Structure formats: structure tokens, C-alpha cells
Amino acid sequence: MYLILLGAPGAGKGTQAHILTSRIQIAHVSSGDLFRENIKKGTPIGIEAKGYIDRGELVPDETVIEMIMNHLNTPACRNGALLDGFPRTIFQADSLNNALHERFNKGIGRIIYVKVDTDALLQRLSGRWICPVCQTPYHELNNPPKIKGICDHDAAALYQRDDDKRSTAERRLQVYFNQTMPLIEYYKKQGLLLEINGQQSVENVTNDIIEALNVLSMDKEKKDIILGETEESLVA
Numbered sequence: 001m002y003l004i005l006l007g008a009p010g011a012g013k014g015t016q017a018h019i020l021t022s023r024i025q026i027a028h029v030s031s032g033d034l035f036r037e038n039i040k041k042g043t044p045i046g047i048e049a050k051g052y053i054d055r056g057e058l059v060p061d062e063t064v065i066e067m068i069m070n071h072l073n074t075p076a077c078r079n080g081a082l083l084d085g086f087p088r089t090i091f092q093a094d095s096l097n098n099a100l101h102e103r104f105n106k107g108i109g110r111i112i113y114v115k116v117d118t119d120a121l122l123q124r125l126s127g128r129w130i131c132p133v134c135q136t137p138y139h140e141l142n143n144p145p146k147i148k149g150i151c152d153h154d155a156a157a158l159y160q161r162d163d164d165k166r167s168t169a170e171r172r173l174q175v176y177f178n179q180t181m182p183l184i185e186y187y188k189k190q191g192l193l194l195e196i197n198g199q200q201s202v203e204n205v206t207n208d209i210i211e212a213l214n215v216l217s218m219d220k221e222k223k224d225i226i227l228g229e230t231e232e233s234l235v236a
């Protein structure tokens with residue numbers, strides 16, 4: 001089974017990838033990690049990718065897909081893989097699907113989208129403050145200092161890194177959603193999207209994902225009973 005994991009920055013995608021791959025015994029295939037590994041090992045594809053990166057160019061889709069295909073062909077991925085970080089566009093999704101069919105005679109099984117609304121994402125991504133003296137981190141919501149803007153330990157004025165500022169977080173999310181929403185709609189239309197509520201405990205998010213995957217892999221009759229759906233309600 002080949003799965004794709006989607007989620008905005010701050011949605012907890014990395015945590016879920018880590019837990020899921022051990023719970024359902026499939027490989028975690030992060031395109032970013034694969035690049036770093038191939039470049040470090042000096043593989044032909046790593047050398048090719050490094051050339052583009054050194055010239056400040058984007059690595060072409062075909063190169064990324066070839067790298068992923070090579071990896072999916074290794075024993076580590078014999079039970080399947082959870083793809084993380086790729087595809088990001090509809091064009092990449094199509095190319096990936098074609099490559100999977102060509103090489104393995106099957107396509108992407110499901111897309112898991114860990115959904116968290118923008119306000120909650122902004123709260124998670126921003127609101128971190130640090131003490132310049134003792135380096136203690138605080139968070140406006142989860143872990144606020146006793147007095148706003150002041151360190152509990154040494155009364156120093158807290159500061160915010162650029163990455164932790166609300167405006168930075170807003171920009172990051174805007175870039176992500178502009179790029180990813182068309183992909184999410186595309187998979188939804190294909191009936192492959194599992195939308196998972198990411199605004200609950202890490203454990204519950206994982207359980208919801210596993211439950212959704214199990215229900216979908218059951219035969220139709222069992223699925224209908226569990227989901228309480230009849231042929232008519234599915235058509236409607």
C-alpha cells in the first residue's frame with residue numbers, strides 16, 4: 001500500500017509519520033530525507049540533484065520521482081510506504097501515479113490529510129518567546145510566563161525569533177495552502193482523500209487515521225455496515 005501524508009506546517013505531520021510507520025509497518029519515505037541521503041552517499045541521482053541545488057535550480061520532477069521509485073524498490077519498502085513531502089502539485093501527483101503504475105502496477109492507495117484550521121496552526125507556529133538570559137522558551141498559550149513578556153527566572157524581557165512571529169507563520173501557511181489546496185481537491189474528487197481531524201491529541205489523530213485506513217481496506221459489505229451506508233445513500 002502506498003500512502004501520501006499531507007498536512008500544513010504545525011499540523012503534526014512529522015509526528016504522525018513517525019508513529020504511523022511503526023504502527024502499520026510501512027516505510028516512511030520523506031523526499032527531503034531521500035535527497036540528503038543520496039547526496040551524502042554520492043549516488044548518481046544524488047550527484048545529479050546536487051548539481052541543480054548548487055546552481056540554485058529546482059530539482060526536476062522526473063529526478064525526484066526516479067529517486068522515490070528507486071527507493072520504493074528496496075526491501076525496506078516491501079510492505080508499502082508512506083510518502084511525505086512529495087507530491088506537492090497536481091502535475092507531480094499525476095507523474096508519480098504513472099510511474100507507480102509503470103513500475104509496480106499499482107497507484108497511490110490513500111491520501112491522509114491531517115487537517116487543522118488556520119487559527120489553530122497560527123497558534124501552534126507562532127507565540128513562542130525566549131529569554132535572552134537563561135534561554136527558557138515560553139509559549140503564549142501552552143506555557144506562558146507568570147507576567148506577560150517577562151522571564152519567570154530572571155525577569156529579563158522575552159524576545160521572539162523571526163521564525164516564531166505571527167507574520168512569518170502567516171506567510172508560511174499562505175504559501176502552503178496556495179500550493180496544496182488544489183492537490184487536496186484533486187484527491188478528494190478521485191475519492192482517495194482521508195480527511196483526519198488534527199485538532200485532538202496525537203494519540204487520537206493516529207487512531208483516527210488507522211481506523212479510516214482499516215475501514216477502507218475492508219470489503220464493501222462490512223464497510224457499509226460500519227459506516228451505516230446503503231447503496232442509495234452512497235449514490236446520493
Ligand SMILES: [Zn+2]
Nearest residue numbers: 131134151154
Ligand atoms: Zn530567563
